[in-house]
Amino acid sequence: MIADAGRVLAGGATSNWQIAQPQAVWMSHGQGSHVWDVDGNEYVDMHGGYGACIAGHGYPAIVEAVSRQVTRGTHFAQPTEDAIWVATELSRRFGLPQWRFANSGTEATMDAIHLMRALKGRDLVIKVEGCYHGHHDSVQVSVLPEPEEVGPPDAPNRVPGNTGIPQAIMDLIVLVPFNDLGAVERVLKEHDGRIAGMILEPVMMNAGIIPPVDGYLAGLKELLHAHDAFLTFDEVKTGFTTGPAGATGRYGVTPDIVCLAKALGGGISVAAIGGTAEIMSAIGDGRYEQVGTFNGNPLAMAATRANLTHVINDAGYERLDALAARAREGFEDHIAANGLPWRVVSVGAKGCVAFTGEPVRNYRDFLEVDDRWGHLHWLMQHNGGVFLPPWGKVEQWLLSVQHTDEDVDLLVSNFGRLAAVAGRS
Ligand code: PMP
Numbered sequence: 001m002i003a004d005a006g007r008v009l010a011g012g013a014t015s016n017w018q019i020a021q022p023q024a025v026w027m028s029h030g031q032g033s034h035v036w037d038v039d040g041n042e043y044v045d046m047h048g049g050y051g052a053c054i055a056g057h058g059y060p061a062i063v064e065a066v067s068r069q070v071t072r073g074t075h076f077a078q079p080t081e082d083a084i085w086v087a088t089e090l091s092r093r094f095g096l097p098q099w100r101f102a103n104s105g106t107e108a109t110m111d112a113i114h115l116m117r118a119l120k121g122r123d124l125v126i127k128v129e130g131c132y133h134g135h136h137d138s139v140q141v142s143v144l145p146e147p148e149e150v151g152p153p154d155a156p157n158r159v160p161g162n163t164g165i166p167q168a169i170m171d172l173i174v175l176v177p178f179n180d181l182g183a184v185e186r187v188l189k190e191h192d193g194r195i196a197g198m199i200l201e202p203v204m205m206n207a208g209i210i211p212p213v214d215g216y217l218a219g220l221k222e223l224l225h226a227h228d229a230f231l232t233f234d235e236v237k238t239g240f241t242t243g244p245a246g247a248t249g250r251y252g253v254t255p256d257i258v259c260l261a262k263a264l265g266g267g268i269s270v271a272a273i274g275g276t277a278e279i280m281s282a283i284g285d286g287r288y289e290q291v292g293t294f295n296g297n298p299l300a301m302a303a304t305r306a307n308l309t310h311v312i313n314d315a316g317y318e319r320l321d322a323l324a325a326r327a328r329e330g331f332e333d334h335i336a337a338n339g340l341p342w343r344v345v346s347v348g349a350k351g352c353v354a355f356t357g358e359p360v361r362n363y364r365d366f367l368e369v370d371d372r373w374g375h376l377h378w379l380m381q382h383n384g385g386v387f388l389p390p391w392g393k394v395e396q397w398l399l400s401v402q403h404t405d406e407d408v409d410l411l412v413s414n415f416g417r418l419a420a421v422a423g424r425s
Contacts, residue, residue, distance in 0.1 A: 130363025338423025
């Protein structure tokens with residue numbers, strides 16, 4: 001049956017990013033920190049559904065909340081009381097007063113870009129080279145461009161991230177490198193009065209993991225506000241995997257807009273967008289129509305409430321921090337024992353190996369990272385019983401509150417075999 005999947009499913013999977021060579025890994029079920037494929041192979045799941053499954057699988061409080069809601073109606077396209085609870089909790093954590101919901105990270109960042117443009121009445125938006133914000137037109141620019149496409153660092157090419165993206169829309173994006181306040185200042189001056197705002201991942205997490213240098217996020221906010229432009233943090237990946245209030249809480253900088261998705265819903269698809277009173281008033285008074293049939297879906301809201309209550313709390317983070325430290329130390333030991341220049345980069349529940357000896361501060365540095373090791377690492381983990389995202393150096397592992405020390409030790413020992421091979425080569 002699965003050998004035949006390509007006949008009815010384009011590319012033989014349900015998203016292009018589910019296709020690992022030679023074919024997608026077809027899942028049967030998951031429980032706790034483990035998943036089983038249809039052939040009965042069991043893996044420790046550190047793919048985590050591309051960063052969504054911070055609760056692991058079948059977390060009892062989430063199962064209970066979703067089961068209860070299933071029997072009471074799965075969809076009304078009208079708000080339920082859980083939405084007020086979730087919005088109140090997100091306001092408390094992220095310091096932004098008002099929220100709306102959507103279904104995917106793509107929708108959240110699309111609303112953010114629309115809002116920035118609508119409120120400022122300007123079309124230009126600053127985007128960081130190498131940041132991914134979903135698959136809508138405005139942000140499909142220089143996502144993972146090839147080295148031969150990128151152009152000079154001080155005048156980067158706008159490279160389409162997909163086919164079907166109009167040049168006219170790409171021309172509205174102004175590219176800057178990550179971790180470079182000077183570049184942002186320059187483009188703000190160059191396009192004075194024409195820039196609506198800037199969107200970025202506050203920790204780059206679609207090019208391995210690249211943390212912000214000290215003062216970068218606060219500096220952005222200051223610069224953008226000085227030029228009457230907005231700052232949006234796309235926390236679709238960093239929200240809840242870097243701390244209970246995402247990178248906003250971790251680095252202590254509250255932007256004008258925060259986008260959340262992935263780990264928010266405890267494994268159910270949900271997204272949220274939060275903003276200042278000024279920005280969200282445009283939704284409230286209808287200047288901007290933030291809409292969607294499934295927005296605030298009752299199942300998603302029930303799951304999100306249970307997730308925020310029982311999983312993404314201080315106790316959850318204590319557990320995640322301990323697991324993350326165990327992983328980091330294990331990787332560092334293997335790197336040192338084999339005399340390798342590599343580094344393990346870990347922020348909160350997310351981690352990866354930078355297969356380079358050089359500092360990685362932006363996408364241009366990341367292009368120097370050796371992806372052959374990234375791919376081999378994925379294969380070694382896969383064959384060693386740990387399921388990671390099939391994207392070599394690009395993606396990260398995600399720890400969940402249901403992972404055990406033994407799960408982390410398996411991840412580390414599989415890496416040890418790779419490090420031993422690299423050390424000999
Ligand atoms: N923003 C970021 C930072 C992401 O990593 C992703 C997904 N990888 C998205 C937005 C898009 O989210 P979705 O796939 O839910 O549309």
